[in-house]
Amino acid sequence: MKIKPFLTEQFFSLYEFTATHMLASSDCETTTVAELLNLSGGSLEDFGSLKLGYTESQGHPEYRRLVSETYENVSVDDVVILTSPVEGIYLTMQTLLEPGDEVVALSPAYDALHHVADHLCGKFQAWDLVPTEAGWKIDLEQLKSLVNSKTKLIIVNFPHNPSGFQPTIGDFEQLIEVARANDCWLFCDEIYRGLETEFKGKPAIPSAADIYDKAIVLNGLSKTYGLPGLRAGWLVIRDKQIREELIGWKHYTTICPAAPTEYLAIQALSVGEKLAERSRTLVQSNLVACTEFMQRQRPLFQWRPPTAGSTALVEIDFAHLAKRSTETFDNATDYCHHLAKNYGVLLLPGACLGCEDKFVRIGLGRAGFQTALAAWEATLPTAAVPLAN
Ligand SMILES: Cc1ncc(COP(=O)(O)O)c(C=O)c1O
Known part of the structure; x- marks a missing residue:
C-alpha cells in the first residue's frame, strides 16, 4: 500500500x-553559521575542531539539557534528539500505531501529521478547524464526538500551520481532558511555539509535555528559531517504554543526530530567546x-x-x-x-x-x-x- x-x-x-x-x-x-556563532559567543575555530564520529542515539546530553530547560516539567532523559523535526512524526506514528487503531487529527494539517498516521492505522478521522468571520476556532464538542475509549491517538499542532490559530488556555486544557478521560496519547506538534503576535514574555499556553503524561511533543529549530537547514528537532516523551521503543525505530532511520548539527544546535539554544x-x-x-x-x-x-x-x-x-x-x-x-x-x-x-x-x-x-x-x-x-x- x-x-x-x-x-x-x-x-x-x-x-x-x-x-x-x-x-x-x-x-x-x-x-549564517558565522552570525550564529557570533551571537552565541562560539568560534568557527572550535566548530572546525569538532570530530565527525558517530554521536549518541538519544542525542548529546548538553543538547538534551538545553532542550529540557525550555519546559517546566521535563527531564534530560525525557528528550530524544532527532535528525530533523519531520523524522519525529514518522518515528512516533511507527512506534504507537498498528493496523486497527483509531486516530483523530486536527485538520487541515502539515501533510506528514496526517499521512503517516492514516497510512498505518485502521481508522483515521479529521477534527476540523472551524472558520469564522474573525478567525479560526476549535470545536471541542466535535472532538468529544470523535474520541472514545478505542481512540489510540489524538494529533494536534499549536500554533497551527497553516491557519496561525492557537487555542485559549481554557480550550487547550479541555482538549487535554478529553485525551485524559479516554486514556489516549496526544501528539502535540509545537514547532511554532513562542511565535505569538502578542507575546507576553512566555507562551500563552503550556507545552502539552508539561501537563499531560501521555503527551508526545515535537519541536525543533526550523521555524521559531529560523534554522531549518540545521535539521534540528526533538521529541519529549515522558513514558520510558515508548521512548525506548521509539529509539528502536530510530536505529532504522538515522541512528543518531549529525555531529555538526548537534554542535550548532547547542549554540543556537544557548541564545534561543x-x-x-x-x-x-x-x-x-x-x-x-x-x-x-x-x-x-x-x-x-x-x-x-x-x-x-x-x-x-x-x-x-x-x-x-x-x-x-x-x-x-x-x-x-x-x-x-x-x-x-x-x-x-x-x-x-x-x-x-x-x-x-x-x-x-x-x-x-x-x-x-x-x-x-x-x-x-x-x-x-x-x-x-x-x-x-
Ligand atoms: C507543523 C509542522 N511540523 C513539522 C514540520 C517539519 O519541520 P522540518 O521540515 O524542519 O523537518 C513542519 C514543516 O513545515 C511543520 O509545519
Whole structure:
C-alpha cells in the first residue's frame, strides 16, 4: 500500500529555489553559521575542531539539557534528539500505531501529521478547524464526538500551520481532558511555539509535555528559531517504554543526530530567546503590512488574522478575482501555479494541506516579505478589468 503524496513538498520542489518572491514559507528568516556563532559567543575555530564520529542515539546530553530547560516539567532523559523535526512524526506514528487503531487529527494539517498516521492505522478521522468571520476556532464538542475509549491517538499542532490559530488556555486544557478521560496519547506538534503576535514574555499556553503524561511533543529549530537547514528537532516523551521503543525505530532511520548539527544546535539554544525574539519582531511587522494589504484588497480576500505561528490562510473570492485579472481561475491551486510561473510570486495552495481549494497559505516570517507582497499586489490591477461582452 502506498502512502499519500506529500503535496506541500511536491509543490515546493517546483518553485522554492527559483521563485523570486517567496510568500509561501513557514520558516522564519535564517542566519549564517558565522552570525550564529557570533551571537552565541562560539568560534568557527572550535566548530572546525569538532570530530565527525558517530554521536549518541538519544542525542548529546548538553543538547538534551538545553532542550529540557525550555519546559517546566521535563527531564534530560525525557528528550530524544532527532535528525530533523519531520523524522519525529514518522518515528512516533511507527512506534504507537498498528493496523486497527483509531486516530483523530486536527485538520487541515502539515501533510506528514496526517499521512503517516492514516497510512498505518485502521481508522483515521479529521477534527476540523472551524472558520469564522474573525478567525479560526476549535470545536471541542466535535472532538468529544470523535474520541472514545478505542481512540489510540489524538494529533494536534499549536500554533497551527497553516491557519496561525492557537487555542485559549481554557480550550487547550479541555482538549487535554478529553485525551485524559479516554486514556489516549496526544501528539502535540509545537514547532511554532513562542511565535505569538502578542507575546507576553512566555507562551500563552503550556507545552502539552508539561501537563499531560501521555503527551508526545515535537519541536525543533526550523521555524521559531529560523534554522531549518540545521535539521534540528526533538521529541519529549515522558513514558520510558515508548521512548525506548521509539529509539528502536530510530536505529532504522538515522541512528543518531549529525555531529555538526548537534554542535550548532547547542549554540543556537544557548541564545534561543534572542533568535525567537528576532523572528517574532519580523512576523509582527510583516503581519501589519499583510493586514493593510488585505484591507486594501477587500472583498477579493477574506482575511482571518493569525494569532500565533508564522503562517496564515487567505480565502479567495474567485468571482471577484475574475473581475481583477485577465485570466479566470476557479481554484487556488491553478492560481498559485499561475502566480509562480508568470510572476515568480510563490504562495502555497491550501489544498496541499487538506484545505478547500479556495485558500492559499501565506508565510509571514521572511525578510523579503513586504517586497514579495508588493509583487503580488502588482498582479492585481486596482481597477476592475472590464468584462468582455
Ligand atoms: C507543523 C509542522 N511540523 C513539522 C514540520 C517539519 O519541520 P522540518 O521540515 O524542519 O523537518 C513542519 C514543516 O513545515 C511543520 O509545519
